[in-house]
Structure formats: structure tokens, C-alpha cells
Amino acid sequence: MHSFGYRANALLTFAVTILALMCAIASLSDNLNTPSPSAQIEILNINWFQKQPHGNDEVSLTLNITADLQSLFTWNTKQLFIFVAAEYETPKNALNQVSLWDAIIPAKEFAKFSIHTSNKYRFIDQGHNLRSKEFNLTLHWHVMPKTGKMFANKIVMSGYRLPEDYR
């Protein structure tokens, strides 16, 4: 019972168990944090709005994204992955989510920001349903911890509308 193999095995099992427990506790400590994030998104300009040759609508926008996500950071946060998605409904599709822009926030200092940007990813519909379309702009964040449970949430901003005609 005292061979090297047994001792090594016992030590390793113990170490892994302790490590796992520490990770679980670190993860649980994230629940103590009560975040209060805020965000505003403004559509500065509709750059163009066209129907593609295949028949799908596409629109290009310039957005002003302002957010304060500093309260989401804890000591156990590795990074924050955030993205802005346009969400809307069409006769064919119950839900369309199109990511327009995303970013990785590596630390708390960068979590309060305001940027002007055109959409990073193309806003293309399945079909030609975008004229006069009402849609929500949702800022999603995914907290990736150094260790433990990853969690995600979002702020939904509604009331945006696309133009009636192509430009």
C-alpha cells in the first residue's frame, strides 16, 4: 500500500480534486457580483439599402455604440465577448438574428466605450423583407471567466426602423 505508484496516484487524485474545488469556488464567487451594465445604440446613417441580384435585401449602416460594461468584470473574468445583433421577424422566419459588430474586451479599463462604426458583418435578409422593417438592436455580452461557468446576457433596444425604399 505504500508503493510509489499508489502514492503518486493518491497525490494526483488529491491535487486534481483540490484544484477542481478551487475552480468551483472561484466560479461561485462570480454570483456575488451584481452587474449594472448600460448601453445605447444610435443609427447614425443608412449608407445604402439595396436588393441583391439573388433577391435578398442588404443594408449598410453606421452605428454609434456607447456602453458601460465595467460592472460585469470580476477578478475571475478573462474577457468579455460582446456583439450587437439586429433582431427582427419576417413572414417566413420567426426569428432573424444578424450580428452586425462584435468585439473582445480584455479588461475592465476597456469596458466603457463609445465608438462609431459601420457594420462589420453584412446585414442580409433571407428574402426581401427589409423595407420599413422594424427591428431591435441587442447588445449581447458573453463573460468568459478565467475558471468556471460562462454566462451571457443582453440589453434589448427596440424601436429602430429601416427606410421604406431602397437607396
Add this chain to the structure above:
Amino acid sequence: MKSGAGNRGMVTTEGRNCTETETEKRKRNGVDRGKHRVDQVPSDPSGMIVTSALIIWKALMCITGSESPVVVVLSGSMEPGFKRGDILFLHMSKDPIRAGEIVVFNVDGREIPIVHRVIKVHERQDTGEVEVLTKGDNNYGDDRLLYAQGQLWLKRQHIMGRAVGSGFGAPLAIFGEDLPGPNLALRFLPYVGWVTIIMTEKPIIKYILIGALGLLVITSKD
């Protein structure tokens, strides 16, 4: 193994049953503790470890309902979130797939699954079927180049599971709790997956390892 009951307990000493006097017992306890015990545990722990690993693997397959409950991150396309060599445990729930989720999917004709984030979702009104576009966080463009010829979207059947969580607590964490939002139940062990990467890039090592493991199992004394 010492039974340890009372002053004149029965003690098995090297296969012989005998009652012993107090002095003999004291002498044994004080002086040569380790010598006269009989091991009833297998003397080769590695065989047990291998068997346990196999049992855990099969149990994982049952619990997660996935044929491949463990995958290894092979590329750096999701850095800095997931690094090369991280191990992911997969779990697939019936929840709808939504933008922002990290999914593991198979492309027809490619044997290696890919771990990327969903950036576009189109869900049908009538059937509830979903068409999804993915992209690696660290990549410039979306995954259309990775999909099969002519394929523009991923569908539910391509997706093997979802990802969440991180750290060294993988064995505990896979027995997943209810998480807010989608039911994500992946955990990952940093760097442990490097073994798999090495085995993929130099297959001869895989054969050597499997041969050695098989030898261990055969030669274990239990």
C-alpha cells in the same frame, strides 16, 4: 489486511489465520508495520486507472447523449477564449440555437469538428428549423469557406453540441447544472488536449500509446 477488532482480533498474516498475543501484536504494530499485511487491492494501479478512464468515457457518452463527448480545440481560431489544446466536453440540449452561442459542428466531408461562435440565425416560422452562420472569434471572415461546396448555412443536424465554462474543474463540471440562457455544459481543461494534438499530427505516437495501454491492461494483476 488487518481487521482491527478488539484486543485479540483475528489477523490475517501472510495468508495464515491466527490469534496472537498482546506482545506479538504490539511488536508488530510498533516495529514492522508494513511487512505483515496482505494487500487486497491490486498491486498494479495503472490497470485500474485505464479501466476507470474507459468507464468514465462510456458514462459520458451516455450522459451527454453525444457520440463524441470530448473534443480538443485544434486551431487558434477562437483565441484568446479557447486556446489550442483545450479540451471541451459536449452537451446538446433541445434549446434553440441563438446568436452568440459557441457551437461545435461537423462539416460534411471533414472528420474534424470545428468550434466557433454563431453570428447569424434564421429560424423558420413553420418548421422551427434553423439556419446558422458561424465564425471563429479570431478569424477575419465567417465560416462559409469551411462549409461544404455550395453550403451557405449550418443546420441543427450539423451541430454536435454547445460550449461554456472554463478552467480545471472539468470532471466536476460536466455533470451540468442549469445555466442561465441556453443549456451550455462544456468545460475545458487547458492544455490537456495537447496529447490529442500530438497524436493527430504524428499518428505513430497514437499507435505506440494504444499498444502500451493495451499491454498495461493485459499485464495488470487484477
